[in-house]
Amino acid sequence: MIRILRYPGNVMDDPQPVFDTLIRNALVVDGTGSPGFWGDVGLLDGRIHAVGDLGPARAAAVLEADGNVLAPGFIDTHTHDDRAVFRRETILPKLSQGVTTVVVGNCGISLAPLAPREDPPAPLDLLGAAGDFAFPTFAAYARALQDAPLSTNVAALVGHGTLRVRHMEDRSGPADPHQLKAMVRDVEEAMDAGARGLSTGLAYPPNIGADTAEVVALARAAAERGGRLAMHVRDEFDGVAGATREAFRCARESGAFLVLSHQKVAGRANRGRSAELLRLYGEEGEGVPFAIDAYPYTAGSTVLDPAFASQSTKVLVAWSRPHPKAAGHTLAQIAKGWGCPEAQALERLKPGGAVYFHMEEADVERFLAFDRCMVGSDGLPHDIHPHPRLWGTFARYLHVYVAQRRLLPLEEAVRRMTSLPAGVFGLEARGRVRPGCHADLVLFDPARIRDRATYEDPAQPAEGILEVFVNGVPREAGAAGRYL
Template sequence: MAAPTPDLLFRGATVVDGTGAGRFRADVAVTGATIEEVAAPGEGPRTARQVLDADGLVLAPGFIDMHAHSDLRLLIEPEHPSRVTQGVTCEVLGQDGLSYAPVDDTTLPALRRQIAGWNGNPGDGSGFDWDWRTIGEYLDRIDRGAGVNACYLVPHGSVRMLAMGWDNRPPTPAELDRMRGLLAQGLREGAVGMSSGLTYSPGMYADTAELVALCEVVAEYGGYHAPHQRSYGAGALEGYAEMVEIARRSGCPLHLTHATMNFGVNEGRAGELLALVDAALAGGVDLTLDSYPYLPGSTTLSALLPSWATEGGPDATLARLTSAADRERIREDVEERGSDGCHGVVTDWATIQLSGVQDQRLAPLVGRTVAEIAAERGRTGTEVFFELLREDSLATTILQHVGHEENVRAIMRHPAHTVGSDGLLTGARPHPRAWGTFARYLAHYSRELGVLSLEETITRMTGRPARRLGLVRRGLVRPGYHADLVLLDPDTVRDTATFEHPRSPAAGIPYVYVNGTAVVHDGTPTGALPGRALRRTHRGTEAAA
């Protein structure tokens, strides 16, 4: 009996298969959502319902964004052009310890306000339906149709909020049991692990023992811990060391998200971080990391506040900003000591550039630094800081120009490295990493600078993150694997997103497929929604398709 005709045939492609092995030419056939055959040119199927001449193009597994902030954008704009045009076919949500599941009717409104700067906050008149409360229900919502696949991390801060509110104290035994139970429920419902945000309230109030107790649950379910650790300033190495210690004590795999060594105090110190990583690996810790290929970082302006000023939630924070005594105490922290997340680093307002505002009356300030605004108003930088926090209800987003090129390159060379955009999609001028991360790795750091080979770059985007996520039959170009595929031109692929024009799609990526369906065809998004939530089972593997 003749073999059935494949749906799709890539003829004469140069395959970079995601393992790190050398490239090879092949004909690759796809039937339905599955790669059917990878054969030497002319030795596979002769025809298909659709044949693409892939001569001169690289066929790779779809890219996996290990650190994404599309928790709402994937629902509001499910076609997801920022990701599909880069070749991303899966992203990991629920990052930095704060997201929208699990929640209840009390914590959801608070979270919507707190992370509006990350994700926006569609209101009652927008037509957006906040119709979930559990992680399983949120993943079901993604399953209604999305341009990419998505994995989800249980956000520690959201769980802590459910169990004990915004209190700055250790949990009682009963509260810790509640957190462990909520975490286990989320993992049973399909989450791939737990994230923590240890410079964001209320997650920042957790001590090491609390995190160890929670990571023991994550380990039991086969997941991993993805921390936004306690300090990216003078205490960065100590913060990373604590995360390694939590992994050792709990037996939980560790993934260091947006692994950076920023600010002047850390210039040239990437080698110290990597020595810590190597020692942990040699000691048996299961450890990976991700980074984005840019120097500036991005977060909310309110993230510069010291932890004590955020205790109690957004309303309590705004109330403190009306108190002269509290403002003076905050000023001393940011101007003289450096607040928690940037411990030991005094804030330089010339490095803080506004990227987005919620109140459009403030829109003319986007693109300007706090120092520039202060000079125009005849105010100090800290006074403008207070004014913006109040006027924009804590929702302002910023770029922080604090990175070092030698650190960025050293970290991306490490064999435990994967790629995460950390891309925010809100604001008038968001960080271009949301639209450009993957193409920038391929163009600037691989083709132009030779920091990584094409094969090394692609394995960091595909096979290695798929293993960390526990995905079944994804991340490689192999028969029987899911047809999440990217066809790119290695000579012309490049990022076009800039800090002035950040919402610009990548060039040189003409075809992208998610579960065998084209989401980009001839360089244009198709609007197809074949993506779904990729759930892990309680045994730590992705559920069957």
Template structure:
């Protein structure tokens, strides 16, 4: 029997449940960390009641592509995420994860998750234990980064791993998956992993496949060899018998403008034979390390930081190169290591990827302070305000599904990403007429508008548009929540659903 006295009641809201179904007026009751009733609850009472008249009540947003591994530890209020309505982050993307990493004196320059003093978790279990004892405001599910495995096991990162090194990485990955990691990620465009050949990745990805986990990939190239890189990612999924998630699907440089005319049909074709998903951030500019390879395909490059030339932060690369009387590639070498924003994508392509039904929403933001991009603070309200309300690309129900139910299914997050009796009480309440991003490339940390309340596991972490200080997030461990995604002669409709 459903109780009529509750911990929390959210009344009179328009409920969008995360499934893609149309909104319905309903009340929502929460007891402990679970949703206990949904519907007309006029006769029910609660210790805390919220009037959501005119507001949307949705599942808490899940950031499908986050780099918050260390932010969860040194910025546990996670204001940049809860202010957007996010209640869960998927960390360990692009091959970079805070664990497993044995402490050492130096790390590769492309490890940009944050303060290196936090690289002190030899096992994923150690990382989860820290989050259990010192929780953050949001939940976290963790991927194991290929670059972290290489740093642990490969003597020279500029070459492919030897068979003995691959065997060691496979053992470390198997251990991490047993500890609760949800999958394996690569960043094959980055220096730490660039030398790895396809066979090395297949050998590791098949460990994820056997464990019922996923393989996410920042592919080997997004500009001149974009087609080949996409094909390689799909090949790895087939050979390793593992579901593939294509990270921040994009085509960089003028030669790839309009790539969606072939790349999305290519993904559709693959989805008829293997599980393939993808995520995107809602901007036409990327942000990452300063790399001479990356600067060649960007229309503009804005320098965020430079260790040898900190005075150049905030300036355009072409201006710096002209001042130094060298080309932009040489200027990038001189400025490295550091961070930059690359204006390299076609806006119409971004919109086409956003509207593609299998696409999830991810921020891809780097919270370490080196690379400032508005996507860290603005991605989810930007979709809701700019792309839904202002441009009308799709409706709110579709947008919220891409931020919640779809992502929960991709990563096997059981009882997350939905509003239903028995589901965890991760809830976001927002004003659909107001919600919008305010972060820009010149003010990248400006908070968004319109997010009224956010609950994580039944506790308010954001109330009346302000943080509460509560830290009710949890590490979400695979062995307790991951629905099996292994490939044992799956039916085509099951593959298309992934």
């Protein structure tokens, strides 16, 4: 018989306890990487109160798990859901695949602090137009999250690119001392309002002019308040090694925990260089706390950019403001229809976004197998024709890389999506099926779970997700998410 684990001072003192929800006969994969075990889980007041053989227990609602896997709710470590979290329909792609917490504000792109008069430059326009950036301070954004009926939990980063757009008209070079001081104040204000750290995207126009010293100064301001540094490195193509060394330098000099975002080696000439980066992690990572995130696809997606297109075997248009009907068509198809070169067609489509096919499967696998690799979708919820990772990342990870290819055991895969990111981002009492933890849970059928989203038809929910609880509330019963 499985031992009953009790949350001190709760109803388990009653020989016949009563829970809000009792989940019976589950294969509990608890998020620690330990072997799964058969048991029941009792939920009360939004928390897990007991795990084990709860035979005599009673509950207002009983869910028969039928031997399916019960795991902590998945944590999407890399999202651009800053605005999407306010509406259930735009956050549904995450909730539908078992995600209960999203980390927003990645790649230097955050919705706050910014309230521009004009539409923001790329890549901030991935989040929306001028009217969508309605938070002049990070505290205002935090208050909006606290007041909103959220369907998922939200942890937020403050974006370096957003700060540069806010304080710098000429962003071709580093911030001057006055501008840097203003950005440091914004980072401190964001951290005081609950931000989990700073993100930067040095490959993007708002940030390209920033030097290492600027990043270090901002990251130090975050680190002094317990914040992390999430970095979309300066170059993911030919210069990826040097860019990765710069990221470790920023972390080392600032004292921040480093998260290397959507790790990849992209471009025709860089196939196989993932092995080089893993060796670099060993060299540069000594004495530097760090983790990485990656998504299980060989295509990436971001704004329309000729440099990205030139390094890709195929480009699929995700959205175009001047030509919205182009979404879902390849750049080659569009250029042929217009009777012009692809480079000219791309310029006519801007501002817009695209899916870029520019990675090798063996490199994707090598990153996913790395023991500090978390899972981040990098999904773009406002694209007309999004990359399928928006709807399919977590199911695809479990179906393709765990069940089919056996890249890693189920228990370890669940750890990478739950307790590992909870620890990295300081999400207390989350990411584990343990008494006292918040009741963020996903029940799934390991034999049926799979992604249905494709490049041709990306807005398809995953199969095999049977139930999702956010703070103890089933996904269909209401909005119980929190700003963390």
